[in-house]
Amino acid sequence: MTIAIIPFPAAILAQHPVLPTAVLFYSVVLLIVGLQHFFVLWYIRKHEQVRTDEFNETLFRSASRTAAVGPVCYLCAVIFSFITPVLSFIAIIFALAFYMFLAPFLLNRKKENAA
Numbered sequence: 001m002t003i004a005i006i007p008f009p010a011a012i013l014a015q016h017p018v019l020p021t022a023v024l025f026y027s028v029v030l031l032i033v034g035l036q037h038f039f040v041l042w043y044i045r046k047h048e049q050v051r052t053d054e055f056n057e058t059l060f061r062s063a064s065r066t067a068a069v070g071p072v073c074y075l076c077a078v079i080f081s082f083i084t085p086v087l088s089f090i091a092i093i094f095a096l097a098f099y100m101f102l103a104p105f106l107l108n109r110k111k112e113n114a115a
Contacts, residue, residue, distance in 0.1 A: 002033050023085040027077035030092065034070035041067055066103045070095050 009026040016022040044051050045060045073095035080087035 002029070002036050005029055006033065018085055020081050020085055023088045024078060024081040027074055027081055027088055027092065030095075031071055031074035031078060034067070034074050034095075038064065038067045038071060062106065066106060069098050069103070073098075 006029060009022070009029045013022045013026045041060065041063055044055065073091045077088040077091040080091060
């Protein structure tokens with residue numbers, strides 16, 4: 001899984017936080033991990049043998065919309081890294097805040113509505 005590589009660019013970013021190349025590298029890795037998450041959701045949707053009954057079409061659509069936030073933010077971070085690292089950090093922090101605070105609320109609400 002690509003998530004295992006995150007500590008390497010994170011360490012480089014920690015050593016060189018204002019270096020645009022370090023921010024670019026970290027953002028690209030997060031973008032790849034985010035796209036892989038989106039692909040895993042798509043794979044689960046298409047293959048019944050790995051899906052549980054709890055994951056219906058409504059939950060998949062909600063999870064896909066939630067999963068799309070990360071890659072969009074990380075793509076913005078990649079683009080912003082060519083302008084200024086501060087904008088990249090803002091995009092990354094926005095994705096982090098979304099996944100920590102808003103996404104669990106949205107997914108739980110969809111699960112309750114589907115039940």
